[in-house]
Amino acid sequence: MCTVILGVDVLEPASVILAANRDELPSRASASPALLNRDPRVAGGRDLVAGGTWLAVRERRAALALLNRRPLTTPSPETVALRRSRGLLTLDLACTPASSGPATFADVCERAARAAFAAASYGPCSLLFASPERSWIASHDGRSPLRVETPGPGWHVVTHADLDDRAEPRTAWLLGQLGGWRPGSPDQAIARLRDLLGTHPDARSGTPAVCIHDESPMSTVSSALVRLSRDHGRYLHAEGRPCTSPFVDHSHLLAEPAAAGERA
DSSP states (O other): EEEEEEEEEESSSEEEEEEEEEOOOTSOOOOEEEETTTTEEEEEEEETTSSSEEEEEETTTEEEEEOOOEEEEEEHHHHHHHHHHHHHHHHHTTTTTOOSSOOHHHHHHHHHHHHHHHHSOOOOOOEEEESOOOOOOEEEOOOOEEEEOOOOOOEEHHHHHHHHOSSSHHHHHHHHHHTOOOOSSHHHHHHHHHHTOOOOOOOOTOOOSSSSSSSSSOEEEEEEEEEEEEEEEEEEEEETTTTTOOOOOGGGGGGGGGOOTOOO
């Protein structure tokens, strides 16, 4: 993902809503959302090059979104060759076994993330865990110790820099648009977020591109909207740019028995 909007408790207590654009090389092969793991149930798109995912939704309890960070230095080809796929890490964490003890799933996944970054080399990235019980974001710049923080109630934005980094134009503009907005209903929230994901640049007003067209080398190739609460899960996906592509409901992947054609 390259733009993620996160709303913590903006719809109701113990709820999250996530809106995300995936910016990628248009030539990089990927598959639309499907069942990526059966037990536990994990749904998301699949990167057909490295095999991982940029967004994994674990049942109705959590979503993990991966964003590349701007590198601090240019790595050597040898360094890049030794790195493990960040998309595989996202999928691994989404499949983490839940604790049989008092630890929450958010805590278990945070510990798993810390262990994974300590055990293998990954490119710079931000990994967002969004759940009704607690959300967190792990920031890995490839040089400093892993940094994990918990977003508080309200709206948050992350792109290829830090969470809520107002020095990044896209982040600052989106935070300004959302401000203290409290949607009147889930449908209202989804409609507003869908519009924001489809925003095009306007030099006169200073509006940055959220939906990126024909920029080299990356452009927006898909979008997602996820809403999770204690008793509800909704997962919408647009295959293509959000300004023109319809959002299709894939919520059945989160809870219903696997249908014919779904892949584990």
